[in-house]
Amino acid sequence: MENEAYGPRIQKLQERMAAANVEAFFTLAPPSMRYLTGFTGEEGYLLVVQGGVHLILDGRFTTQAQEECPWVDVIEYTGHFTRSVAELLVAGHTHWLGFEKERISFVQAEQMRTAMPSVVMVPTEGMVEGMRMVKDAHELDMMRAAGRCADKAFSAMIRQLKAGMTENEVAALLEYEMRKAGAQGTSFATIVGSGARGALPHGIASSKVIEHGDVVVIDFGVNENGYMSDCTRTVALGEQPADVLETYAWLLDAQQLGLSLIRAGASARSIDTAVRNKLKEHGLAQYFTHGLGHGVGLEIHEAPRLSQGTDAELQAGEVVTCEPGVYLPGRYGMRVEDSVIVTADGFESLTQLSKELVLP
Numbered sequence: 143m144e145n146e147a148y149g150p151r152i153q154k155l156q157e158r159m160a161a162a163n164v165e166a167f168f169t170l171a172p173p174s175m176r177y178l179t180g181f182t183g184e185e186g187y188l189l190v191v192q193g194g195v196h197l198i199l200d201g202r203f204t205t206q207a208q209e210e211c212p213w214v215d216v217i218e219y220t221g222h223f224t225r226s227v228a229e230l231l232v233a234g235h236t237h238w239l240g241f242e243k244e245r246i247s248f249v250q251a252e253q254m255r256t257a258m259p260s261v262v263m264v265p266t267e268g269m270v271e272g273m274r275m276v277k278d279a280h281e282l283d284m285m286r287a288a289g290r291c292a293d294k295a296f297s298a299m300i301r302q303l304k305a306g307m308t309e310n311e312v313a314a315l316l317e318y319e320m321r322k323a324g325a326q327g328t329s330f331a332t333i334v335g336s337g338a339r340g341a342l343p344h345g346i347a348s349s350k351v352i353e354h355g356d357v358v359v360i361d362f363g364v365n366e367n368g369y370m371s372d373c374t375r376t377v378a379l380g381e382q383p384a385d386v387l388e389t390y391a392w393l394l395d396a397q398q399l400g401l402s403l404i405r406a407g408a409s410a411r412s413i414d415t416a417v418r419n420k421l422k423e424h425g426l427a428q429y430f431t432h433g434l435g436h437g438v439g440l441e442i443h444e445a446p447r448l449s450q451g452t453d454a455e456l457q458a459g460e461v462v463t464c465e466p467g468v469y470l471p472g473r474y475g476m477r478v479e480d481s482v483i484v485t486a487d488g489f490e491s492l493t494q495l496s497k498e499l500v501l502p
């Protein structure tokens with residue numbers, strides 16, 4: 143992205159800093175650093191003050207940062223990063239430093255306190271995450287591209303999936319197809335749960351052999367240019383008994399209902415409630431054991447949540463998942479998940495994959 147795109151983000155952060163009564167803001171979270179500067183390294187320290195932006199990096203990353211964000215003051219530190227942060231704060235006569243209480247470890251906070259005794263460290267929450275919820279046009283294009291890449295990889299994998307393969311082989315095949323389709327990696331460890339293992343909502347792929355007749359839950363995502371995709375499909379190898387087909391039809395109904403309620407202004411909790419009530423009509427609510435959805439972007443799980451534990455109202459430009467599941471312990475599991483862009487009057491899906499249960 144062009145450098146000028148980051149200016150408005152820094153400016154907005156500086157406004158949020160002023161509102162939070164902090165003179166400087168410190169983050170070491172790679173997704174936040176990437177969002178604010180374009181720096182894609184996996185380790186570094188970002189200090190934003192009202193007058194400038196400093197990236198404090200070790201020698202592995204300085205050249206990269208100078209290329210990726212030449213408008214940022216890149217400082218190469220030797221020894222400990224806290225010394226560079228302290229020097230900048232002292233030079234700027236800064237006393238109030240905001241930091242992300244959910245991102246920094248206890249040890250790091252202690253080290254900073256020790257290195258800068260005259261600075262008051264102010265715990266903050268959601269300073270950057272709050273900005274990242276609503277994506278700009280460029281980010282939405284990146285999310286669409288990640289979705290297309292994931293669709294392509296899954297379609298290529300599914301043509302090769304057959305009984306006798308292990309879950310690990312299916313995961314490896316899918317991840318290979320992701321790379322071939324242009325992904326830099328996965329957004330999380332690919333979940334392939336077949337037969338009774340499908341009832342483990344987040345059981346990652348194992349060495350279990352997929353049998354003819356198995357119902358298989360595949361939850362997968364690509365990381366393309368830092369933006370994540372998230373999608374789940376459930377497929378069955380071979381004809382299925384009536385109760386499995388029926389349960390899947392009810393699950394699809396519930397997911398459709400959830401999707402139909404997504405729009406700007408909708409209460410995230412009420413969508414979760416509606417889907418739960420729909421499953422309850424069929425006696426399945428107790429088998430849906432997690433929240434309905436979550437935000438996706440530079441991280442696989444970000445704000446907002448679609449669950450019972452939120453008061454959030456959806457906003458246009460957010461990207462959220464809708465992923466009800468039914469998990470019957472010892473038998474099988476099913477989940478269907480789409481990631482969608484919230485719009486003023488509905489949503490735009492980031493995936494076009496079929497939801498047909500039984501593979502041809």
Ligand code: ZN
Nearest residue numbers: 361362372373
């Ligand atoms: Zn997922």
Ligand code: ZN
Nearest residue numbers: 372463465479
């Ligand atoms: Zn998800």
